[in-house]
Amino acid sequence: MLLASVLLLGIAWGPGPVLSATPASLVSAGQHVIWSYAGLTPPQPLYTAISVGQVAGIIFFKDNIGANISSVVTSLKNANANSPTQLPLLMMTDQEGGQVRRLSGEPTQSAKQMCAAGTVSSGGTGAGQNLKSVGMNVNLAPVLDIYRVAGDFEDQYERSFSNDPTKVSSCGASFITAQQAVGVAASAKHFPGLGAAARGVNTDTQPVTLNLSASEIRSVDELPYVAAIAAGVKLVMPSWAIYPSIDASRPSGLSSTFIYTELRGRLGFEGVTISDAIEAAGLSAYGSDANRAIIASEAGMDLILAAARDANQGAGIVTALANALDNGTVDKKAFDRATARIASLRKSMSF
Numbered sequence: 001m002l003l004a005s006v007l008l009l010g011i012a013w014g015p016g017p018v019l020s021a022t023p024a025s026l027v028s029a030g031q032h033v034i035w036s037y038a039g040l041t042p043p044q045p046l047y048t049a050i051s052v053g054q055v056a057g058i059i060f061f062k063d064n065i066g067a068n069i070s071s072v073v074t075s076l077k078n079a080n081a082n083s084p085t086q087l088p089l090l091m092m093t094d095q096e097g098g099q100v101r102r103l104s105g106e107p108t109q110s111a112k113q114m115c116a117a118g119t120v121s122s123g124g125t126g127a128g129q130n131l132k133s134v135g136m137n138v139n140l141a142p143v144l145d146i147y148r149v150a151g152d153f154e155d156q157y158e159r160s161f162s163n164d165p166t167k168v169s170s171c172g173a174s175f176i177t178a179q180q181a182v183g184v185a186a187s188a189k190h191f192p193g194l195g196a197a198a199r200g201v202n203t204d205t206q207p208v209t210l211n212l213s214a215s216e217i218r219s220v221d222e223l224p225y226v227a228a229i230a231a232g233v234k235l236v237m238p239s240w241a242i243y244p245s246i247d248a249s250r251p252s253g254l255s256s257t258f259i260y261t262e263l264r265g266r267l268g269f270e271g272v273t274i275s276d277a278i279e280a281a282g283l284s285a286y287g288s289d290a291n292r293a294i295i296a297s298e299a300g301m302d303l304i305l306a307a308a309r310d311a312n313q314g315a316g317i318v319t320a321l322a323n324a325l326d327n328g329t330v331d332k333k334a335f336d337r338a339t340a341r342i343a344s345l346r347k348s349m350s351f
């Protein structure tokens with residue numbers, strides 16, 4: 001039954017190496033991929049992929065959110081009811097506050113306003129309750145980037161709590177604690193920090209290099225992660241920028257130096273790493289989305305965000321990761337440890 005569904009998916013999604021991946025590897029790979037789709041109606045292949053255990057979760061964008069979003073989320077969860085993994089789906093969106101919100105409602109203030117006004121905790125609670133009210137259980141927030149100059153990349157939409165690292169630390173930790181108390185996991189982003197990016201410098205649209213010294217990265221940009229990890233943040237999203245003082249060859253999210261040595265080793269993070277959008281133009285040097293997903297997984301990225309609003313992207317990445325597992329490109333032991341971290345996060349979800 002499982003194999004039959006997998007073969008059907010292979011045909012529906014066109015030519016490719018799907019037939020060569022083993023069903024077990026497809027399920028294992030699927031545990032690492034967050035899918036997306038366009039519009040108000042999830043496509044049938046997404047429901048099918050969920051039912052055969054090839055989907056870890058879904059990211060929802062503004063164009064997915066209509067009046068019936070709760071029913072849509074429920075229908076996707078229902079498709080998961082008999083999947084081989086028997087783990088809740090990770091249902092996520094970007095609900096930072098102010099201008100960066102996919103759902104209407106809380107937090108209506110920007111991160112900068114909340115931190116200045118002392119309303120971060122109620123904003124975090126509000127974000128959690130808002131997501132929970134539509135069945136979502138992961139928020140891709142808060143931003144822990146420390147902006148440098150008024151109106152720069154993070155400050156232009158007031159996504160950064162402050163330009164003061166100690167304020168970002170305390171506000172970030174308050175947001176995480178309040179939101180996670182509602183049962184909605186928080187994602188601290190974008191490690192080790194995009195706060196030094198100038199206005200118009202965006203990893204979604206171009207490769208970005210931030211020439212900060214290692215000591216500035218560690219004493220300024222990474223400081224809020226110490227508080228966030230102490231507060232029990234469940235996910236961390238590395239950035240797609242290159243920081244040559246620590247790793248000159250790879251963007252943070254494709255860098256084992258950042259993920260293993262810096263985030264897990266130096267800072268002691270034991271939760272789940274989640275990528276930023278894998279199709280980001282900042283990664284243009286790293287081939288197809290599927291190839292990038294393999295490189296990210298090799299570097300220690302647990303979850304791959306297939307955010308192109310196209311179920312074919314998620315399917316292609318699952319297939320490529322399964323093949324990379326089968327042919328040994330991706331180390332099975334490290335991959336399985338990541339699978340276990342993701343499973344433990346999913347198991348902890350109460351809705």
Ligand SMILES: *[C@@H]1O[C@H](CO)[C@@H](O)[C@H](O)[C@H]1NC(C)=O
Pocket residue numbers: 040041066068071072075
């Ligand atoms: C949600 O609304 C869309 C657009 O009207 C519709 O196509 C879809 O079937 C609805 N889904 C659910 C689960 O209610």
Ligand SMILES: *[C@@H]1O[C@H](CO)[C@@H](O)[C@H](O)[C@H]1NC(C)=O
Pocket residue numbers: 209210211
């Ligand atoms: C960063 O440093 C490199 C090498 O010195 C240089 O080529 C690049 O222009 C610098 N980038 C910025 C944004 O300053």
Ligand SMILES: *[C@@H]1O[C@H](CO)[C@@H](O)[C@H](O)[C@H]1NC(C)=O
Pocket residue numbers: 017294319320321323324327328329
């Ligand atoms: C293993 O599979 C991946 C994904 O299809 C592919 O990119 C890679 O080239 C393959 N490696 C070998 C050695 O076959």
